Amino acid sequence: MILKSLSFAAAASRVAFAASVTIDPNLAGCKALEKIGKTQVHYPNDPIYESDIFHASSSSSQRAACSVEPSTVDEVVDIINVISEQDVPFALKSGGHAQNVGFSSTEGIQIALKNFNSVEYDPVTNLATIGTGQLWESVYAGLEPHGVSVNGGRVSGVGVGGFVLGGGYSWLTNQIGLTSDRVVEYEIVLYTGEILKVNREYHPDLFFGLKGGGNNFGIVTKVTLEAHQQGQVYGGQIFISKDSLGKANTAISNWDKNNNDPKSSIGVTYGYAPGQGLFAELLLFYDGPTPPKGVFDEILAIPSAKSSVFSRSYTDLVLSVNGSATDGVRGYYRGISLKEYPVVLLESIANYTETLGKEAESHSLASLVVAVEPFLKNINSHDTYGPSAFPHPADGYLSPANFIPTWTDEKEDSYFYDLTKKFSDAITFNADALGQNISHAIIYNNYANADVPHERIYGDNIDKIADIKKRYGVDRVSHLTGGFIVGKSVGKSVNW
Numbered sequence: 001m002i003l004k005s006l007s008f009a010a011a012a013s014r015v016a017f018a019a020s021v022t023i024d025p026n027l028a029g030c031k032a033l034e035k036i037g038k039t040q041v042h043y044p045n046d047p048i049y050e051s052d053i054f055h056a057s058s059s060s061s062q063r064a065a066c067s068v069e070p071s072t073v074d075e076v077v078d079i080i081n082v083i084s085e086q087d088v089p090f091a092l093k094s095g096g097h098a099q100n101v102g103f104s105s106t107e108g109i110q111i112a113l114k115n116f117n118s119v120e121y122d123p124v125t126n127l128a129t130i131g132t133g134q135l136w137e138s139v140y141a142g143l144e145p146h147g148v149s150v151n152g153g154r155v156s157g158v159g160v161g162g163f164v165l166g167g168g169y170s171w172l173t174n175q176i177g178l179t180s181d182r183v184v185e186y187e188i189v190l191y192t193g194e195i196l197k198v199n200r201e202y203h204p205d206l207f208f209g210l211k212g213g214g215n216n217f218g219i220v221t222k223v224t225l226e227a228h229q230q231g232q233v234y235g236g237q238i239f240i241s242k243d244s245l246g247k248a249n250t251a252i253s254n255w256d257k258n259n260n261d262p263k264s265s266i267g268v269t270y271g272y273a274p275g276q277g278l279f280a281e282l283l284l285f286y287d288g289p290t291p292p293k294g295v296f297d298e299i300l301a302i303p304s305a306k307s308s309v310f311s312r313s314y315t316d317l318v319l320s321v322n323g324s325a326t327d328g329v330r331g332y333y334r335g336i337s338l339k340e341y342p343v344v345l346l347e348s349i350a351n352y353t354e355t356l357g358k359e360a361e362s363h364s365l366a367s368l369v370v371a372v373e374p375f376l377k378n379i380n381s382h383d384t385y386g387p388s389a390f391p392h393p394a395d396g397y398l399s400p401a402n403f404i405p406t407w408t409d410e411k412e413d414s415y416f417y418d419l420t421k422k423f424s425d426a427i428t429f430n431a432d433a434l435g436q437n438i439s440h441a442i443i444y445n446n447y448a449n450a451d452v453p454h455e456r457i458y459g460d461n462i463d464k465i466a467d468i469k470k471r472y473g474v475d476r477v478s479h480l481t482g483g484f485i486v487g488k489s490v491g492k493s494v495n496w
Helices: 001-019 025-036 047-053 074-087 138-146 160-165 204-210 242-257 315-317 343-363 409-434 455-472
Strands: 066-067 092-095 109-112 117-123 127-131 182-188 195-198 218-226 231-240 262-272 275-285 310-312 334-338 365-372 398-408
Touching: 025 066, 025 074, 025 109, 047 066, 047 109, 066 398, 074 109, 074 182, 074 218, 092 117, 117 138, 117 343, 127 204, 138 310, 138 315, 182 204, 195 204, 231 242, 231 315, 242 262, 242 275, 242 315, 242 343, 262 343, 275 343, 334 409, 343 365, 398 409
Parallel strands: 066 109, 092 109
Antiparallel strands: 117 127, 127 218, 182 195, 182 218, 231 275, 231 310, 262 275, 262 365, 334 398, 365 398
């Protein structure tokens, strides 16, 4: 009897212990995917896992329970079904360029789309179909033998998926609009597990929603875009020291006011780095081997420390500009929208860049840059394939600008979050004092900090997006991932 009692007590103890052990639900989702057996599941310390969770900024990475690299839409369906059944948080990653923690990173299942890397061109229809898991420079290289390109990312290291679903400003935007304006079809696995081809004819409501609506609806695996005939281009970088910034500000402002050549485009970066101080970098682009006289003359006359502007292939130009300069350090984006660039506003941007850069040196600053991106005022007129979730007001031109600090010490995250707010508030105040009225303007999705209200991302389209989500039954699962998810509360891009 005693032995039986002991055996019963031991059994009861084991049951009690088992009941007290809580299985990590995120890990349970990973194990469920393993049982299906179609997609290999990777865990921490596996080199593939470490690559899958890697982001350009270490501050936007998270330690996922596991990672997967699906190769087919059927495998994506299996992953979505497990996520839906077990309510596991997840994230989608194309290039890992997102700066908001939790937007393309997760503590649940990290879905790396790198195997969706096809590049196909149909010369009869002049359409390019590309996988969303690759970098734009791979797309350009794949299309170059056909003498065409598409209006995607302007610098190296940027993934297709997040860029195109956020709208996408390109070197070709002055000619043909945003990247999302040239999309003619999406291949998507809805968060219900349904596979759809989405275009103007089939599911036109969802077609609207995917054009700038982020990852509210599902996992987009391919996009088909109208191609652009592409030959040699003229462009590159000009590095300008502080001594020449006065002339640079005047030239940039004049270009913004007077340029009317849609084949031309510029990007401006004001920067500050410890040991280097204040500087500027101009990126020039002309869609042709030589720009006409007068397009860049004033800019090219600015005394420069170094210049690499010449005729080259489109792919080579993009590869020449490192878009992953935050690799290995921490970083945030803080986007704002501006309407024009008078000299006085450019001077204030340069001055704040220097002032805040000096202040931040004692907080492990690596660099501080402000990207200023003037475009022609009619870029919203190129929505050939219909309206989009990213607002395109005909009379509401907005130029995206982005404040980007990088640093090394994780303990300084909250300091740099506050610094981005300080910069944004100051430049917004100055712009409004000049009559720009941007305090409540739409902010470009791909530059927006995680704390931006959804109304400032989608504007009057927010209710329409919410209705589309309900119509397709994707609302619940969409709340398990990150991004500007309509109906999900706004967060912060800070790990405190």
